[in-house]
Amino acid sequence: MAKPKKIQRPKAQTPKGFRDYFGAEVAQRTDMLQTIAGVYHRYGFEALETAAVETVDALGKFLPDVDRPNEGVFAWQEDDGNDPDLKGGDWLALRYDLTAPLARVYAQHRNDLPTPYRRFAMGPVWRNEKPGPGRFRQFYQCDADTVGSGSVAADAEICAMLCDTLEAVGIERGDYVVRINNRKVLNGIIDSLAEKTLKGFIADPLTQSEEGEIAVVKRVLKNLAEGVMRTLDKVDKVGVEGVAELLGKGRKDSSGAFIEGQNLPPVIVESLLKFLNAKSSDNAKTLSNLEAIVGGSDEGAAGVRELQTMADLLAAGGYGPDRIVIDPSVVRGLGYYTGPVFEAELTFEIQDEKGRPRSFGSVAGGGRYDDLVKRFTGQEVPATGTSIGVDRLLAALHMKGRLTSDTTGPVVVTVMDRDRMADYQAIVSELRQAGIRSEVYLGNPKNFGNQLKYADQRNSPIAIIQGGDELAAGTLQIKDLILGAKIAETATHEEWKDRPSQFEIPRADLVKRIKALLDEQAK
């Protein structure tokens, strides 16, 4: 006998790495985005909203952190549409950040946009990465960028704005710091290292002129620079000693696996560590340390000057060293940064998964990327900007207990007599017109207990009851569910005896009395 065919039902499941957000979570994020938009707008930035979908061609290959596994975008090829077999349209993809679309927009609309073009954007981005605990493939970013200005005043302004934004969303001064650095400084150090360590670095000296040898070394080092930057960027995770090992032969990670290093000669590793350690609590001291390290490199000196200018501009606007810290360990592992780079870090302590204290860490980053628009137009367009990780910032506020969001449910009008639904509807209608969140119970009204259970599940402050007696008397029963819960907790009526948790009011006083009770509860 043939087995009866089982009905195949679809699984009710979010795809791997995606999640749903309910109620207060949605409201909290919306509130935060609005607050951030307000600060960005006050700074003169204009909103821009691009579609989630771009051509793969336009997105390019600027995806950060290319050393992660499964890195990529969600992409598909356009069908002809009339003929599903006819493939060969454009490749489309979900945006992986908000910067690549900005470069496309600026190139596409540059004749109609003011220069500089200052825009902010907020919305989800998608990464086709291996999902993990707390790591999702869709998350929110909140960016502001200035396109078409080469002035470090633009970079400085973004750092000031990061400070204002963090304070606006509820991070107190003292609980954050914006750390700034400049890629030119690192480039300069690499330059100067090439000259200083020529003999030491090339084991088998070249037979060309000394100048030619320097050029070769510089090229070798430039090729290594990306790896060096990514390694330096790991100082938060592995410490200075770990970075030293990773720049040299390599190191064992916590699982015991050996991670191959950059194999730089010790003399270079030492100089790079000096760079990492150049930081002082005094910005002026840090700058003079860096000046000494970059030596005769023009680019390095320019980088130090830019840092100096940024610090001065920020100080002039009231953003002093308590909030803006020059820190050479800020590298930002992204190839495309060309000048100033910065990172907003929350400094308060949290516990890691093993219960050890650590500082919360970075919630925003950014920097100058002068080559991004050039891909489209061939013209170099200087640009700088920042991206705030909204979900991380929300997590931080949650940990600090600073997310105040109203989770109060609606006033619930119970249904005592299902034929009198119109009366109950009239009650909520009045309440809603008065701005009071309310609803009629719309489940099966047979079991009154279920109605109160529902009100409880919704976190409702008040239930309203009108049976035949109340109807005849022109009254309503009001159940104060907040007080009721308190009484249930303390298990004695003594201290609440002056304030009954259920009482009767005239029907005509509905709005007035419910408003008064809600105000009372809110105290």
Added chain:
Amino acid sequence: MAKPKKIQRPKAQTPKGFRDYFGAEVAQRTDMLQTIAGVYHRYGFEALETAAVETVDALGKFLPDVDRPNEGVFAWQEDDGNDPDLKGGDWLALRYDLTAPLARVYAQHRNDLPTPYRRFAMGPVWRNEKPGPGRFRQFYQCDADTVGSGSVAADAEICAMLCDTLEAVGIERGDYVVRINNRKVLNGIIDSLAEKTLKGFIADPLTQSEEGEIAVVKRVLKNLAEGVMRTLDKVDKVGVEGVAELLGKGRKDSSGAFIEGQNLPPVIVESLLKFLNAKSSDNAKTLSNLEAIVGGSDEGAAGVRELQTMADLLAAGGYGPDRIVIDPSVVRGLGYYTGPVFEAELTFEIQDEKGRPRSFGSVAGGGRYDDLVKRFTGQEVPATGTSIGVDRLLAALHMKGRLTSDTTGPVVVTVMDRDRMADYQAIVSELRQAGIRSEVYLGNPKNFGNQLKYADQRNSPIAIIQGGDELAAGTLQIKDLILGAKIAETATHEEWKDRPSQFEIPRADLVKRIKALLDEQAK
């Protein structure tokens, strides 16, 4: 000689059918979404935000309007990730509406959600359709649904909420109407037609018993029902006469092409037209017309009763026939509706592309769909809801001139001396702390004319100037750009002579004076 290889640059272009939104457009939509969320929340609905991506399996095949060309979703298959050649993961897709994800969410989380579950959701949805003028492949929806309530009170409430929402976003009473109908009425008519027209419909009478014949006709008609509903839904476009032709043999469209009809016998077409024409300006009259048409059908009679109940409940809440109209021509071309259906229509006139007056039409629709969750769980879960087409509603408000959004640019602090950037930064910093939108000009400051041109392009209200003289005197020059533009327009200084468009203020009075001037301009 070989041709020099041309550098291939990516095209700076949005994919076909997608667009960018700038400045005020973004702000207006954000404002509208917030306003709508406010009304939905007041009605007791909770926010839900799902990811843009769902499994194709979970989305199912509920895409509306399947008779459109190129209909479909944007979908792709998951890679294994570690091995790009290893295909065979889940098929994922961008959501095409917000209802399919809701069904998935309810099935997935039903044990943790209250019943009824009332949720609202807003965000973009994606359709892989052929794009056209004004027709985009990403657009916003704004939904509210009640899952787990079979009561028509839930449907009535959604209609009331649609009224409140339209008024909240700026559509005046009298400029809209919510038209309601019930699928059961149409089903009932089809039932009753089957019995009445048995002989007329089946050309070659079957040899079975009469009862068997009725069953066959009913089945034939049920199969036709979808086509009938889609045809009736076209009454807005082709008129009652056009519908009659499309239910019968067919008709020539405006291009002269022949559209094949449903080939229903004339007696059935006639009854269906009676149904369409049952509408009266008086809801009670419409109901009695419908009662007569559904004849002895139980389902039809139930539909009429439900319409009656909805109209009564709505009237009890103050939503009378000036806003709620029973209209049998509301069919909603979507197969899955099972009971009440409704549509919010803007009734004011606009001109179509040929300059002929027509009413703006539908901006929201919805209805009861009791089978959607069943796909996942096997259990029937009653549900009803609405979806507002936010972009269409924005277009309507735009046409009515009711979109008030502040397009004023920032106060621009010009740069007279680039070495004094810190001073200019300090000025904007003060202004921003006082909540005034402002910025320093960050382009190349060499040409002062370009700075004023920039301020003009940004729609700035005020420019601030401080050269060496002003610095020495401790003052600022203030340029009232709004007044300046007015003077330029009228080409005479006479009427403005008491109010100069440029004047000097003490540096110390910055915030006070700029605030005063902005207030003056806002008058």
